[in-house]
Amino acid sequence: MVRIAANWRPAKGSSMAEKDKTNVSKTTSIGIDVGGTKTRLVLLDGNLQVLEDIKIKTPKIRQEFEEELTKPVRRFLKRSKEEDFKVSAVGVGFAGTIDHERATIKSAPNLPDLVGLSFRELLQDLCKCEVAALNDVHAALYGEIKVGKAAGCKDVIAIFIGTGIGGAVAIGGKLHFGSSGEAGNIGHYLLHAFGPLAGSERHGVLDDFASRLAIAGTAATFAAKGWAPHLLESVGTDVKNIKSAAFADAMRSGDKAIEELVRSRMQIVGIVLSNIVDFLSPEIIVLGGGVTDAMPELVCAEVMAGIQAHSTASSLRDLKVVAARHAGLAVTIGAAKFALDVKKS
Amino acid sequence: MVRIAANWRPAKGSSMAEKDKTNVSKTTSIGIDVGGTKTRLVLLDGNLQVLEDIKIKTPKIRQEFEEELTKPVRRFLKRSKEEDFKVSAVGVGFAGTIDHERATIKSAPNLPDLVGLSFRELLQDLCKCEVAALNDVHAALYGEIKVGKAAGCKDVIAIFIGTGIGGAVAIGGKLHFGSSGEAGNIGHYLLHAFGPLAGSERHGVLDDFASRLAIAGTAATFAAKGWAPHLLESVGTDVKNIKSAAFADAMRSGDKAIEELVRSRMQIVGIVLSNIVDFLSPEIIVLGGGVTDAMPELVCAEVMAGIQAHSTASSLRDLKVVAARHAGLAVTIGAAKFALDVKKS
Amino acid sequence: MVRIAANWRPAKGSSMAEKDKTNVSKTTSIGIDVGGTKTRLVLLDGNLQVLEDIKIKTPKIRQEFEEELTKPVRRFLKRSKEEDFKVSAVGVGFAGTIDHERATIKSAPNLPDLVGLSFRELLQDLCKCEVAALNDVHAALYGEIKVGKAAGCKDVIAIFIGTGIGGAVAIGGKLHFGSSGEAGNIGHYLLHAFGPLAGSERHGVLDDFASRLAIAGTAATFAAKGWAPHLLESVGTDVKNIKSAAFADAMRSGDKAIEELVRSRMQIVGIVLSNIVDFLSPEIIVLGGGVTDAMPELVCAEVMAGIQAHSTASSLRDLKVVAARHAGLAVTIGAAKFALDVKKS
């Protein structure tokens, strides 16, 4: 359990912060971001500012997961009580699909043992407040619409590029869940619409080319071939060790092949998005995830380049591509905000 | 000017027909479908049943267009007056983009001389009623949501495959126009997300492979090679003469190469849609346009096959793919219904 | 039967012309180029200079073909006799595959009724001399190696871009027939090595994109859309009328879309060749066929651009791309030279 000093501050005078000040001053909320490898939990004050920030490894076994998740939550409850705050809501953003009615995990590609777990059952009695859960990118997009870069926007797409690639979409200022409740799936986007089949249907989707893990797989072969000496020296050829920050480091140190690799893969994300942009015509695309967080300017530039190369002029006219305001905290803040708003409604 | 006996009847007991019966019994509306080559105008009764149906060639010159369009409208007005009907609204579906505020043509790839024309200015004084205009596929989708196959559905995609390919999307039961006002653009969908560039950016989009004209271009080469003897005999090798009905005829007569061609191109539409389906998770996809109208079962089956081959299980679970209820009348009825509803609101 | 004044002259001092002068001065040979739509027959003198040149439509029915083909041959025999020349050999280049042993047609995609016909049986008794037959591009390459642009070269590739696309390859200065006898097949080259299958295996090969007929199919759709006004005016939208010369004319008149189309398709030929070039490392690539003949500089430039963009430096170092010296006569001259050399050996 690692504790991190809170260093995020919402932009001064953000409308949300001002408006709700009086009635929220003595409340807190808890935001939880459950990822395939790491889980982050934050205690937020009434202005959604971080009071405490804890990261743990995500346990793969359900019982262990339940135990480990409740420890930092108890800590947040204790502190809130000591400091005379009331915990108003707990929001969970999960790397998988969620039944919103019951805050239950429906599917979890990387955490299969957790399917069926209800965050409400796990946390409601403990916290004595509203507990809501939703997909992690849905959560992040919610946060960005309410108190982030997409505040005031109606039609918004979020793309988070991390270990995998996830998406979310808002129409008319509201999250769009779709018939399946899982709208926003873009990792499964098929890159080539025709040609002869060679083997697996699983190969050839966006996730296989542009996720952190996919880029790491190719970067490792570059390191093994001697094309990326700095990456080889700093993290070696094991894909588990090749994180987003390692790409950024290698590029700064002069590994041209890594820069070209990352840029070309981010451009593929943009090319894919050019088709979505033409179909939905959003005002703004919010990018996040580990790869974006490690090099936000490069990622935004290449994604925009890919979109600009192929979208129609009318779709491009007012389109903005930005990195999420809350970066690594996007899911936690978005999930907490979602739970607070569910409570009110 | 060709007049066609009305042969369309809404399904008995359709909710719309029942609900509005009393107060609409003595009103009519006019629906207009302005396409790149043909324009269709219908006079509808209060239950949106066709009283009269007129097709004209679309004049390319603005002045001529205005003259030719008003002739059948005057005829409808005259008949309504004679039969003691009041014309409540005129709706126009246009093969291009429309400024909804002013019912003005913003862009028209196949009718460039018409840009700037306001249907409201042209028809409001004449008809003395609400005049509304929108993109033709937007209009068709509106009709299908209100009084067609997608009635009662929230998240709907419409794809119309004719001379070109157009799309439209509804979220939460409402048409989604997007930031550009032109959401639904799918003809420009890029089929291959990466690979080396060979020449024009224009080549390689959905419209270049799956529109009626694109299929006709390849079908003509098949006819020239002797691979499609029935097509060759019936319509020859001139793409202007190879209409959707000609594909269906050639297939019935035994031109295997044409059947394989049409099926494979419709499957490409499905494969492209599999990506959109995963991103938006609609309940229903409504297909229309000349190619669909000529062979609705084949088109629906191949599009569904393409989607099923690549979309995720959760997106597919409740998904339906259907041909538009109103077939060739989809745009006219949808546009009229849109104008009627604009009037009420 | 159309007679054309001979206007081709071999380059002065070509080694062949000099060497064989004395013993060939009173001999002639006949070269025949049997294509899917047209057949060309030439009477050549001992220096392979054209004495007479006749074009006929290729009859599709075998009996008719045999009758029509022998008419100009009889005429050549008669003239040779009158002018006291001895006909030494008859060579046939055929748009299909040939059993060289018996000079018999093995397959003929566009002339299926001719399969089984033996040119030797048809012509040997009539002409009383060696009769040899081979594939048309093989014939053209033979001529270019012996008395054309590839004289003195060892490793040579020929690509002929006409109604279809054909190829041939020579290694060590000798035609390479391969195990099938049909080496050089490039029209069937699959453009995309992987991706999901959509329908027919027949679609997606080089012939479907870069043959004259394929380009005509797309050009017709451009004309129909109003993107190629000059082409539309000069030849219309019937692919049968859109010949290679029509592309060149339309480009000269300012049809940018046609220029871009032809250039991009020729570049695809180059990109495909870049893979063959890396595998075989030829010295020279000889281009021919109707598309090349109509715009040799543009075709050579775009093919070279495609190769240069992707082949390795070592393969490119000494590589030349040229248009066939004998242009429209390449097959006839090559076939005659082949028959003369078969006779000698």
Added chain:
Amino acid sequence: MVRIAANWRPAKGSSMAEKDKTNVSKTTSIGIDVGGTKTRLVLLDGNLQVLEDIKIKTPKIRQEFEEELTKPVRRFLKRSKEEDFKVSAVGVGFAGTIDHERATIKSAPNLPDLVGLSFRELLQDLCKCEVAALNDVHAALYGEIKVGKAAGCKDVIAIFIGTGIGGAVAIGGKLHFGSSGEAGNIGHYLLHAFGPLAGSERHGVLDDFASRLAIAGTAATFAAKGWAPHLLESVGTDVKNIKSAAFADAMRSGDKAIEELVRSRMQIVGIVLSNIVDFLSPEIIVLGGGVTDAMPELVCAEVMAGIQAHSTASSLRDLKVVAARHAGLAVTIGAAKFALDVKKS
């Protein structure tokens, strides 16, 4: 320096073995296979049977390379002298390009410090016999034509799938070097002939998809995702440790995702070859390299499947796809045989 008991025996009664028995009984030859990571040296008797087999790591620094390479050679010379054998020839197969005239390294992607080294200068004075060098796949193909699976064949293609992918071609029973001396380059084969460009030209060639290293890069991501538990347990996620044998082991242990991955990538090799097969029409394709050696039946089956799916019937009629007879010894035996034959000529 690892010594391995010789376990390879040529098929009994192979023509070579019988014919040359008397005059070669007291001679030996040395075959050397210099790869990017490992070098293998064998002492062969007069029937090309292995007397001694030594593997060393390939030193990257030239001076070190020269020292380490001569040690086992000296050992072979000593043993030959002791046992009263005369060393007739030394043949080197090198993972790069060679100037055959001078047996000098022209390029070496993985061993750049060795460029310029002449194997003749290094070894001729020491061994006092013919020293020849050539590309490693050229060497292996030579061996297979002379004393392997392609004995008696005229038109042969060899594809070796190891850390990278290399090829070679023989026409008329003779190695084809081409204008560059480097014919057979297939690792650089561009998989998609058109589509929009995304970033690097280096991405998208056969080597990036089907080499051992490329497959290892993707396999590592599968292991990291939990899709390949056996691979994860046996060798982990470091691409340097994921060798060809690890794929075979993981497949035997039940890692379906790895089996599907390897099969689909080998099928891509076949699809690529289908284009080469149509162009050259070889009688036989000989497969080798580490991936083939680890699972020869699977690799031959998938490559054949890829070819059969796309090549024309005439090219396929007599085509055979086989694994190299000499497997891991193919380069050493081929190189030695080449040097022996150079000496004779």
